[in-house]
Amino acid sequence: MLDTRKIEHSGSFSYRHLHTRAVTTTTIMILQTFLSFIFFSALFPSVLCIFLDPSNITDAILPSYDYIVVGGGLAGLVVANRLTEDKNVTVLVLEAGDLDSADNAVTVPAFVGHNLSPAYDWGIQMAPQEFLSNRTPHFPQGRVVGGGTVINGMVMTRGSRVDYDAWEELGNPGWGWQGLLPYLMKVRTSVTIIIHTHHLELQSETFVTDVDPEVASTFHIQPNMSTHGTTGPLEVAYPRFFYNQSSNFLRGLSELGIPLPGDPNAGAMAGGMINPSSMTRDRTRADSRTAYLNGVLNRTDLHLATGQTVTRILIGAGRGYDPDFGNLRRANGVEYTESATAVRQSVMCRREVILAAGAILSPVLLQVSGIGPTPILEDLNVDVQVNLPGVGQNLQDHGMVGAFYNYTAPNLFSTRNLTDETLSEAKQEYFTDHTGPWTAPLISTVAFLDLRSLASNWSSMIYNISKVPAEQHLPPGPGQHPSIINGYKVQRRLLQRLLSLTSVGAIEIMADTTGTLTASLQHPFSRGTVRARSADIFAGGSVDKNVVLDPRYCAQPEDCQIMVASLLFNGRLVGTDAMKELLPQPPAPWNMATAGSGLVANATKLLDAAVRSGLGTEFHPVGTTSMMPFDMGGVVDPRLMVYGTENLRVVNAGIIPLVPGAHLQASVYAIAERAADILKEDAASFAQTYNQKWQTKWKA
Numbered sequence: 001m002l003d004t005r006k007i008e009h010s011g012s013f014s015y016r017h018l019h020t021r022a023v024t025t026t027t028i029m030i031l032q033t034f035l036s037f038i039f040f041s042a043l044f045p046s047v048l049c050i051f052l053d054p055s056n057i058t059d060a061i062l063p064s065y066d067y068i069v070v071g072g073g074l075a076g077l078v079v080a081n082r083l084t085e086d087k088n089v090t091v092l093v094l095e096a097g098d099l100d101s102a103d104n105a106v107t108v109p110a111f112v113g114h115n116l117s118p119a120y121d122w123g124i125q126m127a128p129q130e131f132l133s134n135r136t137p138h139f140p141q142g143r144v145v146g147g148g149t150v151i152n153g154m155v156m157t158r159g160s161r162v163d164y165d166a167w168e169e170l171g172n173p174g175w176g177w178q179g180l181l182p183y184l185m186k187v188r189t190s191v192t193i194i195i196h197t198h199h200l201e202l203q204s205e206t207f208v209t210d211v212d213p214e215v216a217s218t219f220h221i222q223p224n225m226s227t228h229g230t231t232g233p234l235e236v237a238y239p240r241f242f243y244n245q246s247s248n249f250l251r252g253l254s255e256l257g258i259p260l261p262g263d264p265n266a267g268a269m270a271g272g273m274i275n276p277s278s279m280t281r282d283r284t285r286a287d288s289r290t291a292y293l294n295g296v297l298n299r300t301d302l303h304l305a306t307g308q309t310v311t312r313i314l315i316g317a318g319r320g321y322d323p324d325f326g327n328l329r330r331a332n333g334v335e336y337t338e339s340a341t342a343v344r345q346s347v348m349c350r351r352e353v354i355l356a357a358g359a360i361l362s363p364v365l366l367q368v369s370g371i372g373p374t375p376i377l378e379d380l381n382v383d384v385q386v387n388l389p390g391v392g393q394n395l396q397d398h399g400m401v402g403a404f405y406n407y408t409a410p411n412l413f414s415t416r417n418l419t420d421e422t423l424s425e426a427k428q429e430y431f432t433d434h435t436g437p438w439t440a441p442l443i444s445t446v447a448f449l450d451l452r453s454l455a456s457n458w459s460s461m462i463y464n465i466s467k468v469p470a471e472q473h474l475p476p477g478p479g480q481h482p483s484i485i486n487g488y489k490v491q492r493r494l495l496q497r498l499l500s501l502t503s504v505g506a507i508e509i510m511a512d513t514t515g516t517l518t519a520s521l522q523h524p525f526s527r528g529t530v531r532a533r534s535a536d537i538f539a540g541g542s543v544d545k546n547v548v549l550d551p552r553y554c555a556q557p558e559d560c561q562i563m564v565a566s567l568l569f570n571g572r573l574v575g576t577d578a579m580k581e582l583l584p585q586p587p588a589p590w591n592m593a594t595a596g597s598g599l600v601a602n603a604t605k606l607l608d609a610a611v612r613s614g615l616g617t618e619f620h621p622v623g624t625t626s627m628m629p630f631d632m633g634g635v636v637d638p639r640l641m642v643y644g645t646e647n648l649r650v651v652n653a654g655i656i657p658l659v660p661g662a663h664l665q666a667s668v669y670a671i672a673e674r675a676a677d678i679l680k681e682d683a684a685s686f687a688q689t690y691n692q693k694w695q696t697k698w699k700a
């Protein structure tokens with residue numbers, strides 16, 4: 001059925017791509033796709049429609065699909081797109097959120113971090129954080145078609161080569177840097193360098209439409225194109241405006257001996273840099289909806305049902321047998337509903353269910369469906385389908401603290417100046433030429449600092465960790481299962497090795513234009529948990545109320561120590577000649593780090609308190625359905641199949657066994673691209689085996 005409300009959204013999609021841009025090849029392609037979609041939809045309204053009408057979902061949805069994808073976020077849309085490249089495959093995506101409105105708050109890079117719409121967020125609060133004065137900070141997670149990519153900060157960074165090699169060492173052949181690089185490249189269309197010279201006055205900017213070698217050299221932008229793709233759906237670009245503060249930041253780092261590599265995304269994410277962003281060549285947000293959905297609206301075998309929350313995976317007896325798990329379980333389909341009070345419906349799958357509901361809600365869904373640690377399943381009073389101790393364990397996140405150094409230099413042009421006439425000019429320039437300050441996301445200047453650069457006692461700091469038994473700082477209950485401890489021991493050794501390397505960031509510093517230098521911990525030792533509160537994920541009226549999310553930041557005390565070391569580094573940084581040009585006037589407690597060596601002892605104590613009272617999420621949860629061997633607490637195997645099942649896979653950030661020192665989206669796009677290839681390969685080999693079986697039978 002044709003859903004006119006959704007088509008209106010598609011109309012705003014056309015605004016987003018056509019109204020605000022010069023007509024480029026890409027937009028012509030999109031326009032053609034869009035028009036053919038309208039044309040076909042008009043001819044065959046009940047068949048050729050990708051969007052299922054939420055008000056008439058029972059009629060719109062087919063009784064069964066080859067694949068059901070739970071969650072139309074980053075990974076879900078990539079997989080759905082790639083699977084339906086095969087015209088013989090039907091795919092249903094069930095997404096709890098709606099399509100985004102495509103208004104400026106979503107699309108314009110300068111609006112990142114402003115007006116984060118509650119409509120696109122699950123509204124999850126953390127459980128009281130034991131090591132952070134029992135605070136319960138908010139934990140934003142995308143609830144919209146495109147998931148986190150529609151609300152994220154657009155920073156596009158890959159982990160270091162050794163980060164991915166560590167995944168391979170955790171029992172996942174082929175998931176190291178070499179194996180993943182083709183997929184990291186596959187998603188990237190272009191690292192576009194179209195830079196204009198920057199001035200303090202907006203009016204005097206000079207635009208160039210090609211690489212400006214001088215500016216590229218000032219900001220150390222030298223992408224290594226042998227590691228970047230040029231034909232994938234997702235566009236990646238640099239802003240077309242740089243604030244002068246970026247230069248101060250980079251020069252300040254240089255004074256302190258921090259390298260400024262031309263392209264940290266080529267395998268060594270360490271040093272100071274202008275980071276590329278997930279944005280189109282017209283400098284609008286590039287997300288998984290625009291990159292992987294909008295171009296395939298004419299596919300008849302791809303159905304997207306928005307506003308539908310999956311409440312359970314329907315598990316039954318499988319056909320296969322595994323020596324470790326006995327008779328395998330099978331995902332027959334899923335149960336879903338429009339709201340807490342609406343009727344629960346079900347839809348069946350012929351081949352596989354792909355769980356792409358993100359790192360927080362995927363383990364919750366597994367648990368309410370009977371897959372997880374037996375003690376939790378018994379507590380929830382659900383039948384145990386597969387006892388998997390790792391479901392909801394091994395939660396890792398980059399904890400983040402915003403520290404403010406308050407640049408007071410007169411005539412400094414910052415985002416604060418984007419008001420009144422200047423704002424109008426910036427807006428007009430953006431919509432006319434796709435240049436100017438509105439092309440600059442909140443964060444485009446960052447540094448990934450290795451531990452050696454942060455702390456002279458780096459070695460004792462990380463090696464002291466091995467002096468206590470691994471289980472001491474792991475969560476109680478299911479977190480103490482021998483397999484979880486076993487897996488953590490290996491991770492801890494890997495982390496110690498990673499943190500001893502200068503090519504790996506222990507901390508990321510994100511610089512804004514007004515004086516905030518946000519620090520976030522890149523390789524935490526602490527491990528948290530996530531679990532369902534009740535077997536009904538709508539218990540209490542909404543899903544967020546049924547999620548017990550406990551990241552346990554700083555459960556391992558060294559994590560907080562590294563954060564404090566990074567704030568002391570910030571103090572040194574703002575004391576460099578380059579940064580002093582900005583006249584930083586930090587308020588307490590951030591001024592403690594800059595007040596001189598005599599105060600360092602006290603500063604450490606005060607900064608530790610500041611970390612504990614200010615630390616929140618950098619929005620990078622992973623690990624809760626880890627890809628690791630079963631006896632190390634793993635939940636999925638290297639082909640992303642849930643242990644003990646024959647057709648249930650997890651494809652999202654939750655499968656990452658060890659969080660890389662980088663923002664996550666580049667890694668998750670690569671994971672999803674690779675997952676799609678795995679699914680296609682397995683479908684082909686299944687078809688071949690099936691054919692062979694019947695041919696043999698027939699010949700016999």
Ligand SMILES: Cc1cc2nc3c(=O)[nH]c(=O)nc-3n(C[C@H](O)[C@H](O)[C@H](O)COP(=O)(O)OP(=O)(O)OC[C@H]3O[C@@H](n4cnc5c(N)ncnc54)[C@H](O)[C@@H]3O)c2cc1C
Binds near residue numbers: 097142
């Ligand atoms: C505020 C914020 C800022 C970020 N900034 C950056 C950044 O600057 N750079 C970067 O690299 N990364 C960033 N990230 C992280 C990045 O966006 C995520 O890592 C990425 O989106 C994870 O992809 P995913 O597929 O695992 O999950 P998601 O993209 O979150 O997708 C999961 C989808 O599943 C849906 N879903 C969940 N449960 C159900 C259910 N029961 N039924 C139906 N649907 C369901 C959700 O609504 C969602 O759409 C940020 C994330 C956030 C939240």
